[in-house]
Amino acid sequence: MQAELVREARLALWDRILRGEEPPSEELSYLKKAACDLSDEDKLSVVLLFAAAEIASRGGPSQRHLIAALRYWFSQAGSAAAREHLDLEEISQGGLPECLGTHLRWPEAAQTIGISPNNYMALKRITESLRQECVRQWEKLFGGPVPLALLRGEQDE
Amino acid sequence: MNKNFEQKIAEVFRRDTTPIKHTSHPDAATLLAYIGGDMPPERRARLAAHLATCPSCQERRLELTELVKAEVAQLSSHCQLKPFTELAKNGRGVIATVRKWLPQPQWQLRPVYLTLVSTGAAVGLALALVFSLSANRTAWHRLESLEEKLAGLETQITLSLGIPSQFGKQPPSPRELQALLDRTATIEDPWQVALLVGSFLNEHGILLDERIDWTELTAYTVQPGDTWESVAQKVLNDPSLWPLLCVVNAKLKDPTEKLSPGETILVPARQLGSPL
Numbered sequence: 001m002q003a004e005l006v007r008e009a010r011l012a013l014w015d016r017i018l019r020g021e022e023p024p025s026e027e028l029s030y031l032k033k034a035a036c037d038l039s040d041e042d043k044l045s046v047v048l049l050f051a052a053a054e055i056a057s058r059g060g061p062s063q064r065h066l067i068a069a070l071r072y073w074f075s076q077a078g079s080a081a082a083r084e085h086l087d088l089e090e091i092s093q094g095g096l097p098e099c100l101g102t103h104l105r106w107p108e109a110a111q112t113i114g115i116s117p118n119n120y121m122a123l124k125r126i127t128e129s130l131r132q133e134c135v136r137q138w139e140k141l142f143g144g145p146v147p148l149a150l151l152r153g154e155q156d157e
Numbered sequence: 158m159n160k161n162f163e164q165k166i167a168e169v170f171r172r173d174t175t176p177i178k179h180t181s182h183p184d185a186a187t188l189l190a191y192i193g194g195d196m197p198p199e200r201r202a203r204l205a206a207h208l209a210t211c212p213s214c215q216e217r218r219l220e221l222t223e224l225v226k227a228e229v230a231q232l233s234s235h236c237q238l239k240p241f242t243e244l245a246k247n248g249r250g251v252i253a254t255v256r257k258w259l260p261q262p263q264w265q266l267r268p269v270y271l272t273l274v275s276t277g278a279a280v281g282l283a284l285a286l287v288f289s290l291s292a293n294r295t296a297w298h299r300l301e302s303l304e305e306k307l308a309g310l311e312t313q314i315t316l317s318l319g320i321p322s323q324f325g326k327q328p329p330s331p332r333e334l335q336a337l338l339d340r341t342a343t344i345e346d347p348w349q350v351a352l353l354v355g356s357f358l359n360e361h362g363i364l365l366d367e368r369i370d371w372t373e374l375t376a377y378t379v380q381p382g383d384t385w386e387s388v389a390q391k392v393l394n395d396p397s398l399w400p401l402l403c404v405v406n407a408k409l410k411d412p413t414e415k416l417s418p419g420e421t422i423l424v425p426a427r428q429l430g431s432p433l
Contacts, residue, residue, distance in 0.1 A: 078209070
């Protein structure tokens, strides 16, 4: 039950980040306290959220590239029925529900935030920033070593 | 490359958005408020979390969004303004129809003539305005120069005759004159009388000629037609000095009475530097 509440809180915060809004500090504090009792998988979700919140707080291109990447990744989740009603304008002004299930391609996701559709390097750079920030946030939140599941990203192809 | 990390993120997001069996759901009004953006950020974020894990509500949101879009499109098409060219075309049509209803004039004023006439009238008006302004300015200049000339003449007269301007001064009233006579009745010395009267006249803008000698008086026989003013003109060269003669003769004759021919009055014997 606690895990479900924390998940709902996480999703609400993802919605705020996707809209370019600053996540409320009290919500982050609640999440930080509640995360200690969660499984490693849920802890990873929390760490990912904190890492994204940290990058978003920098503003500028980093925040825009992050939002594009989050829209791209979130759009791969959810029912594919939403793809039939794809409206990039609606996604650019919306939050989590608007991009779920739309299965965006990277150029489309980039277009929603006003960056060049061909800028694939932006996706790679923001992914790497996010990974590094996840490592830092894990150590900051939980103190211990980063689980192997998180380190899988370092095994470059 | 971070392919594996990206896959991990996608996996985390898929897991986080896994549907949950919710016990309560938002009603249509709440969903419409969400679609319309008419919702506080905190409530909107909680509803977004619900929608992310509730496929049925997400489906309803999609349906409502499509309905709202269709409604907005329909309203926009109804409210859209017609292009100006079309409006202008319609306007010309209406004007042409109204012209048909009106009685036809005997002669048609062609637009070319109308333009020429209106242009000519405008030019004429402009020229008239310019000329009238010019004439008005000339008149003002002439008036100003006349005023300057008049002021110059006045100054010249004042300087040459030693008589200052009387413009703007009020003549003595009979009551003031009577008061002056009462005061001079007690003074025996004609010179002092003359000084007193001179200062009195000066207060009323009438100055005594400095060349007149008031220390010696002589008899003057009134001629037919003589008045106080005409005698003052004859002996003092200034009719406005007649009150002075009245004062000098106050003990001989009542100044309110007219002069009678053959009567004798006192007048200054001579002017300094030139005998009377």
